Amino acid sequence: MKLVCSQTELNSALQLVSRAVASRPTHPVLANVLLTADAGTDRLSLTGFDLSLGIQTSLPASVDTSGAVTLPARLFGEIVSRLSSDSPITLTTDDSGEQVELTSLSGSYQMRGMPADDFPDLPLVENGTAVKLDPAALVRALRSTLFASSSDEAKQLLTGVHLRFDQTRLEAASTDGHRLAVLSVDDALQDAIANEEAPDAEGSAGLAVTLPARSLREVERLMAGWKGSDPVSLFFERGQVVVLAADQMVTSRTLEGTYPNYRQLIPESFSRTMALDRRAFVASLERIAVLADQHNNVVRIISDPSKGLIQISADAQDVGSGSESLPAQIEGEEVQIAFNVRYVLDGLKAMDAERIVLSCNAPTTPAILSPADDGAGLTYLVMPVQIRS
Structure with a gap:
């Protein structure tokens, strides 16, 4: 040579x-x-x-x-x-x-x-299903969900991202048991996928696969630096997926098992909502996190509908405490709810909307963060932390 x-x-x-x-x-x-x-x-x-x-x-x-x-x-x-x-x-x-x-x-x-x-041969998918995807849609789906996958190898299925292809729509979902990120992108597929498969546990047909987050991070990195606008090809065969983009290829095994029915975790309606500026919310949480990180990462959020404010606070025992207030458009009664601040920040940073909505029903039931102006954007569910009064 x-x-x-x-x-x-x-x-x-x-x-x-x-x-x-x-x-x-x-x-x-x-x-x-x-x-x-x-x-x-x-x-x-x-x-x-x-x-x-x-x-x-x-x-x-x-x-x-x-x-x-x-x-x-x-x-x-x-x-x-x-x-x-x-x-x-x-x-x-x-x-x-x-x-x-x-x-x-x-x-x-x-x-x-x-x-x-x-050197072992790379797996080639010859007889499987092929999907052509818009590269920008794939990058958006991965950036919006990869961060919420689990790092616990004991929960192997949750260490991946679940991808569902239905007609021309791509839906990506990931969860670690404490939070859930779901993003649907319409018109992500160049050719519609026929609903030939039987409905799955979620009650919908189409093509679904769970891939390790590690593999998808490489796909996302490859796509982000890719200058072309040609579609990305995904080839599926039992146990294996090949991603082709121009002269670059990523192959990955799939994660076997039935992915949790995440749709049933998302509440259908909410009695309390708080709409506020995303950047201001992130900035306040990062400042409060300095104290929250000293103890247990927990921040408390209290809504005050009469004043149109939410209060964000943290109390680190024997170290100090802090609180900030932010203007918010509040609907519903006052609520006091606590979260792991890192989980909330991860979700907010994955959104690019100017305003977001925090929706909840009670201090102990799942809360949802979503863009205020985009019903089809990222849906991010966070489980609250139970706090003593």
């Missing part, structure tokens, strides 16, 4: 695929990245795969001789990142195909790789 490529493009590609390289590999080759050079297309392909998440990308290269080799991802990445961006990189393998030499203006480096044949 012999090729010449740009240091900048190789460095970017390595940073991308290295996210899928196992930190504690079960086999030595899983600590490597696969390089495949094709003289026919003049492209260099890079692949990282930890048997659960796979990322593949390619870049233009002047390929003299086709070939493939795997190199230690960390060592290779650190060398390439430190080479001069002003000089192209020449990459050559010896006759055995395992000794690799990297040459640039800065100097030359030799590395021992492992045979490409030892």
Whole structure:
């Protein structure tokens, strides 16, 4: 194998695929990245795969001789990142195909790789269902829900985001048992999906899959930096999903099991609502959080309909206390309700509306945060914390 490529493009590609390289590999080759050079297309392909998440990308290269080799991802990445961006990189393998030499203006480096044949094949979905998605809709759905997924591996299904495709609509949902984020995006799909499947536990048909948050964070990162407007393709087959965008691919296993019926958790009506400025609310909560973080992260919110104000307060025992008031458009009777401040801030920061509505029925029942001007926006449910009077 012999090729010449740009240091900048190789460095970017390595940073991308290295996210899928196992930190504690079960086999030595899983600590490597696969390089495949094709003289026919003049492209260099890079692949990282930890048997659960796979990322593949390619870049233009002047390929003299086709070939493939795997190199230690960390060592290779650190060398390439430190080479001069002003000089192209020449990459050559010896006759055995395992000794690799990297040459640039800065100097030359030799590395021992492992045979490409030892590297596991990325899963390919050949007979599954294909979906074409608007990239902006996918990014919006993931940004609005990823943060609410669980980090507790014991609740494996909740460590993912549940994606539902119905006609041309995409719905994304995630929960960790304490909060729930749901976002529906109309016209997200280029081609309508026929409702051929039987209704599921939520009472609706369509295509549904739960994917690990770790995999979807890589998809979101890839989409956010992607300049194209062409649709993103998702291919589904039992246990596996492949996401294709231009010359980049992410593969992920699915999380098996029946996702909770989250729709039944959302109250149909509310006796109390508070509409207020989102940025002012975030700023107040962040200031109060300085004290709340000292004790138990709990903030108390009290509505005062007669004055049109809500009071936000925190009491950190033996440290101090604080409170702030904000103007709000309040409907319903006075209520005193407490939350984990971090959960509330996470939801507010995932919204881009100027005004939001906090809706609840009682101090111990689920509360909903949603944009005031967008009925189809993010629905964010937070369970209150029970407090002593």
